[in-house]
Amino acid sequence: MTTLVHGGTVVSSTGAIRQDVLVDGEKIVALLAPGSKALGVDLAAAVDVVIDATGKYVIPGGIDAHTHMEMPFGGTTASDSFETGTRAAAWGGTTTIVDFVVQSHGQRVLDTVASWHAKAADNCAIDYGFHQIVGDVNDESLASMDALIDEGITSFKLFMAYPGVYLSSDGQILQAMQQAAGNGGLIMMHAENGSAIDVLVQQALARGETSPYYHGVTRPWQAEQEATHRAIMLADITGAPLYVVHVSAKQALARIAEARNTGQNVFAETCPQYLYLSLEENLGAPGFEGAKWVCSTPLRSRAEGHQEELWRYLRTGDVTSVSTDHCPFCMKDQKEMGIGNFSKIPNGIGSVEHRMDLLYQGVVDRRISLERWVEVCCTTPARMFGMYPQKGVIAPGSDADIVIYDPAGHTSIGLGKTHHMRMDYSAWEGWEIDGHVDTVMSRGKVIVDGNEYLGRAGDGRFVRRRLSQNLI
Structure with missing residues (x-):
């Protein structure tokens, strides 16, 4: 089938x-x-289908390189399945996700990979890849890191938080970084001083401070900056590239900027919630409402200027x-589950459907x-995670992952509006966006057309990723 956009x-x-874009097949x-x-x-006149994009932007399909579908956490499991989460992503103009395989203490890495393949295969509405969480650094998991490179899983996440669950010691982190320095993999880091x-x-709990607000207070920016600095130093010792996930504190970003200025392979990711939401307005909402926005790293104080600094670092x-x-x-x-004890609230926010719109408002x-x-929503994630130029660019030979975005359109976010995630609330309820995803193509197939979803579970394929192309 041929299509002309x-x-x-x-x-x-x-x-x-x-420009017009000619698509043949995928x-x-x-x-x-x-x-x-x-x-x-x-x-x-010659093609099978013509899509009129007059007055609209034609952009690469979005790549969300940090998702947790069906992730076990805190005695429960993330509410989106691979089917519902990727369908919601498609509605929002994201055509590829990279999800995290979770290895906990006592599990074999390759067994967890097989489990995630079983959950995702035949269920994803869009293309998908995997990162590997190494929650138990030992001889088996270190050797598995080499094997996973050949399987197209080329990035490995470690935690400096959650003692007894995912936290790795500095020595274990050093070993994993040494392994990555040898096999070309990318180390991803959750940087908070968990102990x-x-x-x-x-x-805080002993003082009776139990509301969601105190989730943010007890995870101060100093804990994020300190862990970020420590991760950068360990990466410097080993020569491993470092990608710090969900950075929320301006002080942590300043440390990353300093390392980059010296030529170190250090990269920062942030998320829409840290650009827009805040400790005071969201976590501090009346009663238990703040639980809607409990995530880690936490939302930061607007009074301290974190949000504006993150936008500045995004520009630089x-x-x-x-x-x-x-x-x-x-x-x-x-x-x-966390009523009366904020530490029992499962950490996480649902945004996979809204990322492209929220950043377009910027x-x-x-x-x-x-x-x-x-660049930040499509092209750099493709390069960073070994999918470019198959993904992340409108170019001959690339996958026909295409989003037609209407700058004159409008998007109202909230339940009953643009909310297809499997959640009983929206973290972005009432937000209004000056733009609209009109058409989404995944490998040449139109899966969203205006207000109609045309995709299905199983449309997505596993992407065997190469090594990062974004290193200095």
């Missing part, structure tokens, strides 16, 4: 130009001046990409450029 403005990380085969003829043939946080949590390039850390839980029976508000929007 006609009349739109193709946006890349380097510029925007009016691939983009040509970019043409509007109305061009091929060998004297009128393409609009110090646990003490602060117990002290020290924030490499924006993902969601999509890990949704319902209020009823899940978040409510374009409208002149916080970032149109090109930077595409």
Whole structure:
């Protein structure tokens, strides 16, 4: 089947130009001046389907490189399955996710990979890849890191938080980094001083400070900055590249910027919640409402200026990409596990459907450029995680993952509006976006057309990723 996307403005990380996009089967085969003829043939008359993109942006499908579908956490499991979560992602213009395989203490890494393949296969509505969480660093898991490189899983996440669950010691982190330095893998780090946080949590509970607000208070920016610095130093010792996930504190980002300025391979990811939401307004909502926004790292104080600094670092390039850390839980029976004890609230926010829109609002508000929007949401994640140029760019030979975005459209976020995630609330209830995802193509197939979903479970394929192409 051939498709011509006609009349739109193709946006890349380097510029925007009016072009037609010719798709044959699953691939983009040509970019043409509007109305061009091929060998004297009128393409609009010759192709099977013409999609009118006049007045709209034609961008690569979004890549959310940080999701947790069906993730076990805190005595429950993330509420989105691979089917519901990837369908919601498609509605929001995301055509590829990279999810996390979870290895806990006592588990074999390769067994967990097989389990995640079984959960995702035949269920994903869009393409997907995997990172590997190494929660138990030992001889078996270190050897498995080498084996996973050959299987297309080329990034490995470690934790400096959650003692007794995922936390690795500095020595274990050093060993995993040495392994990655040898096999070319990318180390991803949850950087918070978990041991110090646990003490602060117990002290707060002993004082009777039990509301969701204290989740943020007991995970202070100093714990994030300290752990980020420590991770950077360990990476410097080993020569391993380091990607710090969900950075929320301006002080942690300042440390990352300093390391980058010395030429170290250190990269920062942030998430929409840290750009827009805050400790005071969200975690501090009346009663138990703040539980809706409990995530780790936590939302930061607006009075301290974290949000504005994150936008600044996004403009300067020290924030490499924006993902969601999509890990949704319902209020009823899940978040409510923490009534009377904030430390029992499952950590996570659902945003996979809204990332492209929320970051586009940053374009409208002149916080970032149109090109930077595409760069941080599409192109850089593809390069960082070994999928470029198959993904992340509108170019001949690339997968026909294409989003037609209407800058004159409007998106109202909330339950009963644009909410397809399996949650009983929206963390973005009432948000209004000056733009709209009109059409989404995944490998040449239209899966969203206006207000109609045309995809199905099993449309997505596993992406065997190569080594990162974004290293200095």
